[in-house]
Amino acid sequence: MIVRSLQYRIVIVFVGLLLLVMAIVLALVTRTNGRIVFAEMERELSAGTQVFTRLIEQNQRQLETAATVLSADFAFREAIATQDRPTMRSVIRNHGLRIGAQAMMVISPDGQLIADTQSNSAELRLFPFPDLLLVAESAGKSTGFRQMKDGRLYQIVLVPILAPKRIAWVAMGFLVDDRWAQELSGMNGLAISVIRRSGTSVAVLASSLDGPKRSALPGALTRLSNDLSQAVPIGDEHYQTVQLPLGKELSVVLQRSIEQAEAPFRSLQMALWTIVLAGVVIFSIGSVMLARRIVSPVNELAAAARRIEAGNYIEPVPSLPPDEIGQLAMSFDRMREQVASREQKILKLAYEDTLTGLPNRTRFLEAFNQLPADCPCAIAVLNLDRFAMINNALGHPIGDRLLREVGLRLGLVMPGSVIVARLWADEFAFLLEGADQASAMSIAESVLVKLRDPITLDGQRLDVGGSIGIALYPGDGQDAPTLIRRAEFAMNAAKRRHVGVAFASGIGEETQHEHLSLIGEMREALARQEFLVYYQPKLDLASRKITGAEALIRWQHPEQGLVPPIGFIPFAEQTGFIREITPWLLETVAAQTAQWSEEGLSIVPSINLSTLDLLNTGLVDQMRGLIELHSLPANGLCLEITESALMEDPALALAHLGELAALGFKLSIDDYGTGQASLAYLKTLPVHELKIDQTFILSVADSPKNAAIVRSTIALCHALGLTVVAEGVETSADLAWLADNECDIAQGYGIARPMPADDLPDWIAAYSVPAFAT
Amino acid sequence: MIRSQAVSLAALLLLGGPVYAGSFEAYVATTAGKPVEDSVVVVEPVVKAVARHHSTATIEQRDRELVPYVTIVQTGAAIDFPNRDPFKHHLYSFSPAKRFEIKLYAGKPAQPVVFDKPGEVALGCNIHDWMEAYVLVVDSPYFAKTDGNGRAFITNIPPGHYRLRLWHPRQNSEPPLREIEIGAAPTQLNLAMDIAPRIAKQKPPVEADHY
Numbered sequence: 001m002i003v004r005s006l007q008y009r010i011v012i013v014f015v016g017l018l019l020l021v022m023a024i025v026l027a028l029v030t031r032t033n034g035r036i037v038f039a040e041m042e043r044e045l046s047a048g049t050q051v052f053t054r055l056i057e058q059n060q061r062q063l064e065t066a067a068t069v070l071s072a073d074f075a076f077r078e079a080i081a082t083q084d085r086p087t088m089r090s091v092i093r094n095h096g097l098r099i100g101a102q103a104m105m106v107i108s109p110d111g112q113l114i115a116d117t118q119s120n121s122a123e124l125r126l127f128p129f130p131d132l133l134l135v136a137e138s139a140g141k142s143t144g145f146r147q148m149k150d151g152r153l154y155q156i157v158l159v160p161i162l163a164p165k166r167i168a169w170v171a172m173g174f175l176v177d178d179r180w181a182q183e184l185s186g187m188n189g190l191a192i193s194v195i196r197r198s199g200t201s202v203a204v205l206a207s208s209l210d211g212p213k214r215s216a217l218p219g220a221l222t223r224l225s226n227d228l229s230q231a232v233p234i235g236d237e238h239y240q241t242v243q244l245p246l247g248k249e250l251s252v253v254l255q256r257s258i259e260q261a262e263a264p265f266r267s268l269q270m271a272l273w274t275i276v277l278a279g280v281v282i283f284s285i286g287s288v289m290l291a292r293r294i295v296s297p298v299n300e301l302a303a304a305a306r307r308i309e310a311g312n313y314i315e316p317v318p319s320l321p322p323d324e325i326g327q328l329a330m331s332f333d334r335m336r337e338q339v340a341s342r343e344q345k346i347l348k349l350a351y352e353d354t355l356t357g358l359p360n361r362t363r364f365l366e367a368f369n370q371l372p373a374d375c376p377c378a379i380a381v382l383n384l385d386r387f388a389m390i391n392n393a394l395g396h397p398i399g400d401r402l403l404r405e406v407g408l409r410l411g412l413v414m415p416g417s418v419i420v421a422r423l424w425a426d427e428f429a430f431l432l433e434g435a436d437q438a439s440a441m442s443i444a445e446s447v448l449v450k451l452r453d454p455i456t457l458d459g460q461r462l463d464v465g466g467s468i469g470i471a472l473y474p475g476d477g478q479d480a481p482t483l484i485r486r487a488e489f490a491m492n493a494a495k496r497r498h499v500g501v502a503f504a505s506g507i508g509e510e511t512q513h514e515h516l517s518l519i520g521e522m523r524e525a526l527a528r529q530e531f532l533v534y535y536q537p538k539l540d541l542a543s544r545k546i547t548g549a550e551a552l553i554r555w556q557h558p559e560q561g562l563v564p565p566i567g568f569i570p571f572a573e574q575t576g577f578i579r580e581i582t583p584w585l586l587e588t589v590a591a592q593t594a595q596w597s598e599e600g601l602s603i604v605p606s607i608n609l610s611t612l613d614l615l616n617t618g619l620v621d622q623m624r625g626l627i628e629l630h631s632l633p634a635n636g637l638c639l640e641i642t643e644s645a646l647m648e649d650p651a652l653a654l655a656h657l658g659e660l661a662a663l664g665f666k667l668s669i670d671d672y673g674t675g676q677a678s679l680a681y682l683k684t685l686p687v688h689e690l691k692i693d694q695t696f697i698l699s700v701a702d703s704p705k706n707a708a709i710v711r712s713t714i715a716l717c718h719a720l721g722l723t724v725v726a727e728g729v730e731t732s733a734d735l736a737w738l739a740d741n742e743c744d745i746a747q748g749y750g751i752a753r754p755m756p757a758d759d760l761p762d763w764i765a766a767y768s769v770p771a772f773a774t
Numbered sequence: 775m776i777r778s779q780a781v782s783l784a785a786l787l788l789l790g791g792p793v794y795a796g797s798f799e800a801y802v803a804t805t806a807g808k809p810v811e812d813s814v815v816v817v818e819p820v821v822k823a824v825a826r827h828h829s830t831a832t833i834e835q836r837d838r839e840l841v842p843y844v845t846i847v848q849t850g851a852a853i854d855f856p857n858r859d860p861f862k863h864h865l866y867s868f869s870p871a872k873r874f875e876i877k878l879y880a881g882k883p884a885q886p887v888v889f890d891k892p893g894e895v896a897l898g899c900n901i902h903d904w905m906e907a908y909v910l911v912v913d914s915p916y917f918a919k920t921d922g923n924g925r926a927f928i929t930n931i932p933p934g935h936y937r938l939r940l941w942h943p944r945q946n947s948e949p950p951l952r953e954i955e956i957g958a959a960p961t962q963l964n965l966a967m968d969i970a971p972r973i974a975k976q977k978p979p980v981e982a983d984h985y
């Protein structure tokens with residue numbers, strides 16, 4: 001529509017302008033023509049009138065001369081002198097023929113008509129035009145137009161017959177008829193008519209006009225008897241008219257046809273109109289063609305724009321003639337290329353991890369979704385061990401380079417059909433198309449083997465291990481988020497159990513039915529008091545005394561025996577049942593602590609809070625009620641929180657931590673080093689203690705790498721005013737190393753395994769600190 | 775010339791007639807009081823007993839004119855028309871009193887023309903339209919024509935009862951006859967006439983001579 005209207009507009013403007021110019025030219029020409037015609041008519045009419053007057057005078061003179069010559073003819077005079085009327089009559093008839101007069105009369109000096117070609121009557125009568133005689137008597141001759149009794153008009157010339165005295169008059173009448181009028185008309189170019197007006201009636205006596213016009217003339221002249229400045233319409237023409245008196249009641253009417261005068265101008269106008277029409281046609285065709293030439297490239301451009309709008313960047317913009325639109329098309333094409341390349345870049349950014357160049361989470365999810373639904377596959381999630389500690393100890397640049405190196409290795413080790421993505425931080429995911437449990441297992445093991453090779457950065461050897469969780473489609477879930485979550489869950493399990501690879505299906509999270517039965521069992525266990533709390537002592541390395549213990553839950557299952565927390569706590573966290581377990585645990589630990597306090601044993605127990613616990617809005621009130629109930633000081637209890645618990649809703653978690661810290665509770669960060677939290681972030685939290693994950697502590701005395709990480713972590717914690725707890729201390733060498741390196745507190749099998757509450761006082765009494773150097 | 779002729783005529787009469795005689799003098803003027811030349815004054819005896827005198831007269835053609843303009847003769851007189859021009863003339867008269875024609879001639883015609891009826895005779899030349907002359911033929915021997923002063927003088931008229939007749943070639947109307955008595959003493963009359971002006975007819979100059 002717009003395109004059409006552009007074309008129309010071009011055509012309309014062009015043709016409209018032409019029409020305007022032509023109209024002005026036509027109007028000017030028409031107006032000028034009208035004026036020229038009018039002036040020309042006036043000129044012709046006045047010139048014609050002059051010519052007519054001249055001709056009449058000349059004619060009169062010629063007639064007079066002829067009459068005079070005739071009257072001087074001796075024989076004629078002699079005949080007239082005879083006074084014999086028959087002779088006279090024959091003589092005048094003869095001489096009338098000679099001179100070409102249609103009427104001849106001989107008049108006696110006293111005015112009697114004595115001979116007449118018009119009648120043979122013998123009786124004498126008076127000459128009918130005594131006025132002519134009167135003039136002739138004084139002027140010698142006279143002339144006039146007179147209508148004779150035959151009704152016809154004559155130009156009468158009256159001359160004397162001298163012998164030598166005037167013996168008679170001879171009157172010669174020359175017929176004034178249509179032929180006369182036509183002859184004169186031929187000479188002056190005007191229509192000539194002689195009319196007689198008597199009263200209001202008009203009679204035409206002679207006219208150069210033909211048939212119908214001649215008969216229309218009287219009527220036309222009667223209507224316009226007074227005003228001859230207007231054109232007189234006769235028949236289908238209009239005549240500009242001049243009237244000259246010719247005698248009593250007689251007039252000559254000289255007329256010029258306006259139509260005839262206009263005829264040459266009409267033909268000019270016709271020619272002009274033809275030019276205008278031809279011009280308009282040619283212009284229309286030309287401007288339509290021009291408009292097409294302008295509009296069709298624009299249309300092509302518009303089509304190209306629509307293609308680009310639809311995302312088709314492949315088809316180039318058509319190349320057009322190198323005019324302005326052609327240049328526009330070229331710019332447009334460049335724009336298309338730019339947009340295409342930018343989109344490529346954006347896609348890359350959207351789908352690619354910029355650090356490693358691997359596909360990102362979005363790309364990974366999309367790749368999963370693109371797999372056919374009936375195609376089995378596996379999703380494996382890899383998390384690097386100790387990455388956070390490396391990052392914190394050696395700095396982000398090293399951490400980034402490590403990730404890049406790991407990404408590179410993963411890319412190398414994987415078959416082409418496997419998609420490797422970096423989900424976030426140090427977590428990678430693999431989409432194993434068509435893999436079953438066995439093939440997934442073998443791929444996962446080959447990954448771990450590859451990772452076991454130390455990575456050297458700036459001459460530093462870094463040992464990077466990892467844990468892998470695998471979820472299988474469709475067995476473990478229908479969609480990618482579920483599969484990833486379950487794979488992560490399995491990965492966490494693998495990490496905790498130090499098994500390297502775990503399957504989501506293998507860690508107790510079974511079908512929904514099994515979930516429900518497990519929840520039911522746990523609820524029964526809580527009611528039957530099958531849950532127990534074990535305490536693992538914490539050794540203060542400076543005072544060499546047991547100052548605390550970590551409270552760890554156990555399930556004394558009637559059939560399965562003692563179930564470790566990994567067997568049911570993750571599941572309780574996932575289902576929310578943890579909200580029922582944690583209050584029981586807190587109550588039990590608080591009561592035990594109050595009892596030990598009465599017995600004189602000063603122990604600060606540590607209790608693990610899950611994500612759900614930390615986000616529970618009733619937590620702070622619950623804790624306040626707990627210490628009031630058991631009359632415990634707030635700093636008599638320590639709460640351990642994992643990094644991941646903080647990440648779920650950092651704002652709410654931080655708010656609760658702030659309130660707990662304000663109440664005076666000791667707060668500890670658990671499993672430090674397994675998550676992503678940096679020390680810089682932890683520093684902003686109101687925590688007092690940091691527990692380094694056992695994976696760093698294992699063989700700290702033997703591994704210089706781990707030793708360096710732990711040493712720098714301790715130094716950093718001390719700088720931040722945090723107490724450092726080392727978990728998983730197994731040997732006395734480790735213990736000695738930790739004591740040497742000013743670690744504050746140690747915990748682990750090397751000191752004691754977790755034990756029932758009842759055993760703890762006796763164990764403390766019997767415990768002697770192993771011999772390690774100080 | 776005219777006067778001398780009249781005088782000679784009177785002398786003739788004087789010699790042959792009775793000794794006593796009267797005379798008549800007329801003064802002719804227009805109604806406007808202008809003297810009229812060439813008016814003919816004729817004293818006609820009431821009783822016709824006048825002797826015929828077969829007098830002669832001459833009208834010359836000179837310089838393409840007829841001279842004199844007016845001639846009076848008694849009935850029966852013969853008039854000569856000598857041509858004094860070096861070319862021919864063609865004299866004619868269509869007047870009822872004397873109709874004649876002297877076709878192209880030069881010199882003096884062999885026979886004079888006898889005017890045997892009283893009346894006026896207009897003379898013209900067929901080849902020179904402007905040439906004109908008038909002859910009045912009367913039955914009385916007592917006549918005269920006015921001079922340039924409008925005067926005419928007739929002598930030797932026997933006393934008696936007469937009719938006075940006045941005529942002019944261009945008179946507009948014929949003046950009425952009147953009776954007069956001629957006695958021994960001279961009679962004088964002032965007369966009025968209505969005269970048309972002489973129309974000057976076109977006379978071409980004699981160009982042929984120049985070639």
Ligand SMILES: [Cu+2]
Nearest residue numbers: 863864899902
């Ligand atoms: Cu002549």
